[in-house]
Amino acid sequence: MSDRLIIAQSKGSTLDLLLPMANRHGLIAGATGTGKTVTLQVLAEQFSQAGIPVFMADIKGDLSGLGQIGGGNIKVAARAKELGLTTIEYADNPVVYWDVFGQKGHPMRATVSDMGPLLLSRILNLNDTQTGVLTAVFKAADDQGWLLLDLKDLRAMLQYASQNAQKLIVEYGNISAASVGAIQRGLLQLEHEGGEHLFGEPMFNFADLMQTNENGRGVINILSAETLHNTPRLYATLLLWLLSELYENLAEVGDLDKPKLVFFFDEAHLLFNDAPKVLLDKIEQVVRLIRSKAVGIYFVSQNPLDIPDKILGQLGNRIQHALRAFTPRDQKAVKAAAQTFRSNPNINVETAITELGVGEALVSFLDEKGRPHPVEIGKIFPPMSRLGPVTDQERQKIIRNSGFYGYYEETIDRESAYEILKEQVERKAGKEIQSEGDHGFDWRDMLGGEGNSKRSGRQPQGIIETVAKSAARTVGGEIGRQILRGILGSILGKNRR
Incomplete structure (x- = not known):
């Protein structure tokens, strides 16, 4: 098995991502319609072929095609001819579909206790005082040994805390009726947006993300986010919860010859929008330390400025598609993106970013010693799987043939x-x-x-x-x-x- 993934071609030579460096994280950026989705698809199937499981959110539904054999696409054939590929070995990939709402994949749930007050406060858009009250309610439930599994548990606990505020004030601080009311209203809004589907049991088992099939290929886990994406805080918090749990549960392994899991975070700007400092610090900590647990994180966004500098500086593998410089902010983004690459005397990076064609990108991967290669302009290889979504019948067939079918579909409501x-x-x-x-x-x-x-x-x-x-x-x-x-x-x- 090769120790590298062939991602793009530049002037007759390939641009390869080294597997031992794949856990040093990465960034895939570019304006809408410049080819980011295809790049994601190519990366996912290449990681899968190398025996590395993948998790990715499918915002538009296009990535579901990873589960079907490619072919018959004029654009794919044209790109293959442009790159001098005489044949393409079209193939499908082992995929598992997930869906918080249980419609386009196996349900993915968390318990309220496991989500914790910090991330739940993010979903509910609470201020510092309300977050403090929610934290006190969680602590009171823990001290009583009362499980918080779903939203009705949390509502019951909030009412208990409000009615017994005078008894709890000495140990847990003031639990004001106004703060409890604000949290309850947030829960009502969350339910209105379908958030109650996220909470309950059986809770998602993180070992299920790290599967290989009988041929040793990594399973590609695809979260259907077409509906979930309409609730940005819920979407971003769910993915952050997954990352946090992986960080908490995986053992330290140091640098391996390849990652145990690669995690793609699409629409990454949603993770950072209006995030309080304590949450940003948590994200930075996870990104910095999770690579020692053999997990690679790849942020996907339209604009590199969407990523905070402390996190952007830790993303060693870069694929930058075209950016448009129509406004002063766009021009600033182009300049910032150009400065993040190791310079190449033969390329004016700032100019090239605005002139890239669809499927072209500025590429810089880490070398064997962890140093970024000088930036190159490359054309992304075409995918071997279907370019476009699966049909409902094809999706349901894959869901029913999955080894997880029937387990996550049955809800559990134990005493809490x-x-x-x-x-x-x-x-x-x-x-x-x-x-x-x-x-x-x-x-x-x-x-x-x-x-x-x-x-x-x-x-x-x-x-x-x-x-x-x-x-x-x-x-x-x-x-x-x-x-x-x-x-x-x-x-x-x-x-x-």
């Missing part, structure tokens, strides 16, 4: 914070009912029969209404009403929402 708090309310309601009975209350009233109500002239009151009123007096608030709906639903034989 919601069920524990619900049980507490039920017990308290039962004690109140028993207390009323001890003071002469006729239990036949609860069953809708004749008893004290008939003698007193009151309307009969059944068990459902009694439990509801008693528990409502005891608990009050939104969590009480939610739990009562669960109690009444079970009594009446209805499904709990």
Whole structure:
């Protein structure tokens, strides 16, 4: 097996990415329509052929074609002829499709506890005070041993914290009703955008990203992000969570002969937009240290200025497609991009960036000693898989033939914070009912029969209404009403929402 990936051709020679340097991260940049998607496809299938698993988000649906044999595309044939390729060995790739919403791939879930308050605050767009309250609620749940698995657990815990704020203030600080209300509103907005699909069990197993098939080829994991991308914070936070979990769970291995996994982060600017400093520091730490765990991260963005300087400086492998210099910001981006390459006396990089054709790029990879090669203008090789999306029938066939089919599709709802708090309310309601009975209350009233109500002239009151009123007096608030709906639903034989 070769220790290099052949990505592009320049003046008759190839531009190769060395596998031992592939975990030094990279950047693929360029304006819309300049060929970034094809470059992603070529890189993914080359890594797969080298036995390296890949994770990538599919923003437009085009990358799903990695799972089908190529051929029959005029543009691909023209590029092959331009590069002097007499034949192309068209082939498909081992792929697994994932989808937070479970429609175009296996569901991908996290538990609320595993996502943690920092990343969840990012999704909910909380300020520092609200983030502090959310952190306190997480800590209180941990101290009680109450699991936060899905959004109903978090809602229940927020209501518990709000109603017991005076008891919790000494240990956890002030938990104001205003902050809890802001978090609850954020959760409602998240649910409206479909975010509840992300949280629950079974939680995604990160070992499932690092699979090879029976032929030793790395599996390409494709996250369907066509819908998810419409909620930018949710999209960016999910990918950051995946990176963070890989960083936390993988062992240190140093420099290997090739990465264990390559992670492509498309639309990378979404990760950094309006991110608080504490989150940017976390991202920088992950990028800096995760390479020692044999994971390569490749950021994909239209503009190199989208990436903070501290992170951009750690991206050793660069593929820069054309940029357009229509505005002062565009001109600044062109100049900044040109300065990141090791100069080549034969190329005016700043001028070349604006003149590149579709499928052409400025390329600079690291050499054997980790030094960047002088920049070259290269033409990206054509992909061997299909250029374009799969059909719904082809996608569903691959999903059903996957070894994961059936496991992630079945949701699990084990005992957690919601069920524990619900049980507490039920017990308290039962004690109140028993207390009323001890003071002469006729239990036949609860069953809708004749008893004290008939003698007193009151309307009969059944068990459902009694439990509801008693528990409502005891608990009050939104969590009480939610739990009562669960109690009444079970009594009446209805499904709990």
